Amino acid sequence: MIFHRTSFPLLALIFSAGVCLPPTIAHAQDWQVKQGELLRATISPPPGTDRLHAHAFGKTWPSELQANGQTLAWIGIDLDTKPGSHPLRWSSSERSNMWSQEDSILVSDGEFKKSYITVEKKMSVFDAKALARIRADQAAFKRAYQTKVEALPDISFATRPTTGVISSPFGARRFVNNQPRNPHSGIDIAAGEGTPIVAPLAGRVLLAESMFLNGNAIAIGHGRGLVTIYTHMQDLQVQQGQWVGTGERIGAVGKTGRVTGAHLHWGVRFQGARINPLTLISRNSQEHKP
Numbered sequence: 200m201i202f203h204r205t206s207f208p209l210l211a212l213i214f215s216a217g218v219c220l221p222p223t224i225a226h227a228q229d230w231q232v233k234q235g236e237l238l239r240a241t242i243s244p245p246p247g248t249d250r251l252h253a254h255a256f257g258k259t260w261p262s263e264l265q266a267n268g269q270t271l272a273w274i275g276i277d278l279d280t281k282p283g284s285h286p287l288r289w290s291s292s293e294r295s296n297m298w299s300q301e302d303s304i305l306v307s308d309g310e311f312k313k314s315y316i317t318v319e320k321k322m323s324v325f326d327a328k329a330l331a332r333i334r335a336d337q338a339a340f341k342r343a344y345q346t347k348v349e350a351l352p353d354i355s356f357a358t359r360p361t362t363g364v365i366s367s368p369f370g371a372r373r374f375v376n377n378q379p380r381n382p383h384s385g386i387d388i389a390a391g392e393g394t395p396i397v398a399p400l401a402g403r404v405l406l407a408e409s410m411f412l413n414g415n416a417i418a419i420g421h422g423r424g425l426v427t428i429y430t431h432m433q434d435l436q437v438q439q440g441q442w443v444g445t446g447e448r449i450g451a452v453g454k455t456g457r458v459t460g461a462h463l464h465w466g467v468r469f470q471g472a473r474i475n476p477l478t479l480i481s482r483n484s485q486e487h488k489p
């Protein structure tokens with residue numbers, strides 16, 4: 200047998216890595232989801248493979264082996280994800296039995312509301328001191344989003360954190376004096392001042408601070424990259440580092456920071472993706488749509 204000289208190093212590399220067969224590419228599935236939703240995708244791993252890993256949007260998403268032998272993966276579809284088809288790649292970790300499947304995530308428009316408000320210029324422009332506080336507050340949230348919490352929860356909530364009506368929906372595109380602002384990355388629940396707020400899922404308090412725009416704000420890390428935030432609260436009733444249980448009181452509805460009335464702003468970050476907290480309340484898995 201004659202090998203071209205340059206073939207030897209490549210072959211040596213392939214055999215030393217223990218990869219004797221090319222990866223098997225199985226039949227693909229399409230998953231339909233909207234901007235700002237949580238996708239619960241499932242797959243039946245082939246015999247001989249353990250839990251599969253799900254890769255999409257440049258990240259590896261949490262996955263878990265179910266009692267029925269399927270792998271369930273939770274994938275957050277950020278509210279600004281481009282509508283259209285995005286790849287979802289499943290892979291096994293066994294080096295000797297490499298297996299992967301390419302699915303598609305078909306993201307459709309979230310059909311978010313648009314709101315236009317006009318305010319006096321001095322109400323929408325901040326001085327240097329205020330801007331410095333706003334930036335420091337944003338940095339504190341960013342640190343919280345990136346803090347690891349050692350817990351392996353289901354990515355779902357038992358309840359809403361408080362009672363009341365939704366006064367501003369998730370994803371609303373806001374324009375102030377016709378200038379586009381950041382989309383609404385949570386939901387606002389209007390309720391009377393002092394209405395109790397509870398943790399919808401157990402976790403560690405990553406941040407508990409009085410902020411310039413957000414008023415009394417907390418962030419809770421639940422594990423697996425899931426973080427929830429609560430702002431404009433009446434006061435701070437928990438401390439950074441404290442562990443809170445599901446359903447435990449974490450504060451009360453207030454009107455601190457820049458608000459027009461008492462409400463709770465409730466937001467979710469899942470591995471950095473801004474998703475609608477309400478999509479985590481339903482425990483129903485999405486059906487596979489061929």
Ligand SMILES: [Zn+2]
Nearest residue numbers: 385386387464
């Ligand atoms: Zn809000």
